[in-house]
Amino acid sequence: MARYIFWRLADSIPTVLLVLTLVFIAMRILPGDPAIAALGDNALPDQIAVFREKMGLNVPLWRQYLNFLHGVVTLDLGRSLISNTPVVNLLAHHLPYTIELTIAATLIGVTAGIPMGVLAATHRNRPADSAVRLYSLVGYAIPDFYLGALLLIVFSLNLGWFPINGGGDDFPSRMYHIVLPALTLAFLKSAFMGKLARTSLLEVFGKDYVRTARAKGAREGRVIYRHALRNAMLPLTTGLGMSLLATLSGSVAVELVFNRPGIGTLLISGISERDYAVIQGGVIVFALFVVVVNLMIDLLYIVVDPRIRVQ
Amino acid sequence: MTAPLLRIENLSVEFGPRANPIRVVDDVSFEIEAGGSVGVVGESGSGKSMTSLSILRLVPEPPGRISGGRILFDGADLLALPRNQMPDIRGRDVAMIFQEPMSSLNPVMTIGDQIGEAILLHQDLNSAQRRKRVLELLRLVGIPDPAGRIDAYPHQFSGGMRQRVMIAMAVACNPRLLIADEPTTALDVTIQAQVLALLKDVRQRLGTAILLISHDLGIIADSCERVVVMYAGRVVEEGDVRSIFRNPAHPYTRALLKSIPRLDDERDRLYQIPGSVPLAGSVTQGCAFRARCPLRVETCAVDRPPLFAFGPSHKAACWVTAEAAQARSAAEASP
Numbered sequence: 075m076a077r078y079i080f081w082r083l084a085d086s087i088p089t090v091l092l093v094l095t096l097v098f099i100a101m102r103i104l105p106g107d108p109a110i111a112a113l114g115d116n117a118l119p120d121q122i123a124v125f126r127e128k129m130g131l132n133v134p135l136w137r138q139y140l141n142f143l144h145g146v147v148t149l150d151l152g153r154s155l156i157s158n159t160p161v162v163n164l165l166a167h168h169l170p171y172t173i174e175l176t177i178a179a180t181l182i183g184v185t186a187g188i189p190m191g192v193l194a195a196t197h198r199n200r201p202a203d204s205a206v207r208l209y210s211l212v213g214y215a216i217p218d219f220y221l222g223a224l225l226l227i228v229f230s231l232n233l234g235w236f237p238i239n240g241g242g243d244d245f246p247s248r249m250y251h252i253v254l255p256a257l258t259l260a261f262l263k264s265a266f267m268g269k270l271a272r273t274s275l276l277e278v279f280g281k282d283y284v285r286t287a288r289a290k291g292a293r294e295g296r297v298i299y300r301h302a303l304r305n306a307m308l309p310l311t312t313g314l315g316m317s318l319l320a321t322l323s324g325s326v327a328v329e330l331v332f333n334r335p336g337i338g339t340l341l342i343s344g345i346s347e348r349d350y351a352v353i354q355g356g357v358i359v360f361a362l363f364v365v366v367v368n369l370m371i372d373l374l375y376i377v378v379d380p381r382i383r384v385q
Numbered sequence: 386m387t388a389p390l391l392r393i394e395n396l397s398v399e400f401g402p403r404a405n406p407i408r409v410v411d412d413v414s415f416e417i418e419a420g421g422s423v424g425v426v427g428e429s430g431s432g433k434s435m436t437s438l439s440i441l442r443l444v445p446e447p448p449g450r451i452s453g454g455r456i457l458f459d460g461a462d463l464l465a466l467p468r469n470q471m472p473d474i475r476g477r478d479v480a481m482i483f484q485e486p487m488s489s490l491n492p493v494m495t496i497g498d499q500i501g502e503a504i505l506l507h508q509d510l511n512s513a514q515r516r517k518r519v520l521e522l523l524r525l526v527g528i529p530d531p532a533g534r535i536d537a538y539p540h541q542f543s544g545g546m547r548q549r550v551m552i553a554m555a556v557a558c559n560p561r562l563l564i565a566d567e568p569t570t571a572l573d574v575t576i577q578a579q580v581l582a583l584l585k586d587v588r589q590r591l592g593t594a595i596l597l598i599s600h601d602l603g604i605i606a607d608s609c610e611r612v613v614v615m616y617a618g619r620v621v622e623e624g625d626v627r628s629i630f631r632n633p634a635h636p637y638t639r640a641l642l643k644s645i646p647r648l649d650d651e652r653d654r655l656y657q658i659p660g661s662v663p664l665a666g667s668v669t670q671g672c673a674f675r676a677r678c679p680l681r682v683e684t685c686a687v688d689r690p691p692l693f694a695f696g697p698s699h700k701a702a703c704w705v706t707a708e709a710a711q712a713r714s715a716a717e718a719s720p
């Protein structure tokens with residue numbers, strides 16, 4: 075098992091390298107000349123020269139690539155063109171808000187979704203099942219930003235129960251600020267996890283070992299939680315990974331709606347201000363997020379599936 | 386005469402909509418003495434599994450349901466028990482093992498935990514005592530190195546070893562009846578023989594009655610005292626093994642006997658019963674076997690044959706052979 079973990083970790087190094095390379099290429103190819111993109115079409119030639127010098131764009135591409143990798147490793151991603159703050163500092167300030175939102179939304183989504191799935195699967199084709207299915211349908215159908223705006227209008231603007239924007243500073247205020255954005259993201263997540271739990275459980279209920287559990291005298295609760303759900307954890311773990319990745323795109327919209335100072339907001343403002351270094355930093359963080367989530371999910375498999383754990 | 390351990394009376398199992406049900410087990414009756422061994426034989430689809438699942442009330446519901454009859458265990462009707470009392474019977478009084486040893490064990494639990502659970506559910510032992518008992522059981526069913534294997538997962542066992550684990554789990558609480566639904570069908574021939582020998586051994590040591598389900602009359606002949614032959618959801622013949630083998634009374638049983646492979650067999654191909662089993666529940670009138678029967682007469686299409694007595698403990702449901710037997714005994718009686 076230790077070997078498996080070691081190899082899985084070692085395995086992610088080329089992935090990270092590949093991801094960084096893609097970011098490098100994308101940043102250099104997609105926006106055309108970053109100097110023109112940043113300074114506008116009317117920029118004077120010497121302005122451009124200064125900019126290129128400052129951004130390290132005057133050396134050959136392979137040097138730029140090595141400099142880029144070196145920068146990532148030494149946590150030097152340049153400075154913001156607008157505020158002149160090191161990009162790493164900006165990321166370090168914004169990242170916790172995105173991470174805590176992701177964690178809060180996932181916790182709520184999973185703890186609400188899985189019991190709903192259990193309820194639906196054990197009451198198949200009865201009212202409880204229909205209710206859960208309707209919930210899932212609505213959860214899929216409502217876009218994040220729309221639901222976020224709706225909650226914001228009702229609970230913050232009209233009722234005044236929650237703050238209108240920002241991310242909060244000390245812990246209690248951060249938890250207070252996170253409620254509505256987390257619920258917004260958790261809605262889709264619980265719909266997704268609930269539907270997945272229902273499908274996976276219904277499949278597991280048909281398995282021979284569930285019949286074996288009943289045949290030895292296990293009561294329904296034990297059959298569901300000890301036998302069925304533990305097996306349904308395999309597809310649910312995969313689903314959790316997909317749902318975490320979906321939160322990434324969701325969090326950009328939700329951070330904008332609630333004006334939270336997360337990575338999504340940073341990235342969007344970087345784009346609108348053509349802040350080249352900030353965009354690059356934000357994209358790197360998002361790309362690494364994907365790699366880390368995949369890694370975590372793979373490690374989680376070890377916990378839930380003994381067939382991977384044992385040899 | 387003592388009351389039998391298990392007595393199935395007029396059991397019916399239906400599938401599909403209540404308004405237009407498919408009857409896959411149709412008016413089945415037979416019984417098992419305490420410590421006895423009964424084999425149920427029939428081609429696949431003849432309702433053997435549904436009959437045996439009915440005893441524990443494990444017929445998948447929906448789409449299926451037990452639609453009639455009684456199942457008396459120790460004189461009490463299991464079908465009349467409140468649903469929430471069935472778990473107390475399952476595994477403690479009546480245990481069951483299944484055909485697929487690959488899929489019948491939970492892949493994410495150690496076999497020690499799975500056998501231990503059977504004990505935990507019915508007996509008041511602490512975890513150390515349970516573990517000791519699990520080791521005993523593993524030894525009983527012939528798992529080599531029990532202490533080294535108790536914490537292994539099902540995927541680390543071969544098919545035959547998994548079936549041994551299933552048997553250990555089933556006998557964990559010394560049930561009085563063990564139902565084995567095609568326990569060796571998925572196994573290699575040599576492993577089959579070992580598992581059957583183990584079942585016999587368990588029966589002798591623990592005094593457990595065994596209901597052995599198989600589509601192979603040869604297996605039943607080796608392991609059971611009595612045989613129930615099922616066809617299309619109905620019992621067509623029932624008797625002690627010797628009568629069934631020496632004087633099979635139903636044309637279907639005769640055909641089954643012809644299709645048992647023998648070591649001294651000189652035929653190139655095994656005998657195959659012509660035609661195929663009718664769809665479950667499709668025969669509502671007359672004898673279900675008539676379409677494939679070499680002896681059929683007009684009555685067979687009209688009236689369903691009841692079980693006629695062919696001997697003190699031998700019954701079969703065939704108009705033609707019953708009439709012939711009657712004529713013979715009448716001839717013997719008159720000088």
Ligand SMILES: Nc1ncnc2c1ncn2[C@@H]1O[C@H](COP(=O)(O)OP(=O)(O)O)[C@@H](O)[C@H]1O
Pocket residue numbers: 400401409427428429430431432433434435436445448449664665
């Ligand atoms: N889940 C099900 N839905 C509908 N019909 C079923 C189902 N399970 C079994 N049956 C029907 O019940 C009949 C008897 O099945 P079974 O008892 O498993 O036969 P056997 O064990 O003798 O092979 C089969 O012909 C099959 O068509």
Ligand SMILES: [Mg+2]
Pocket residue numbers: 433434435566567
């Ligand atoms: Mg069967």
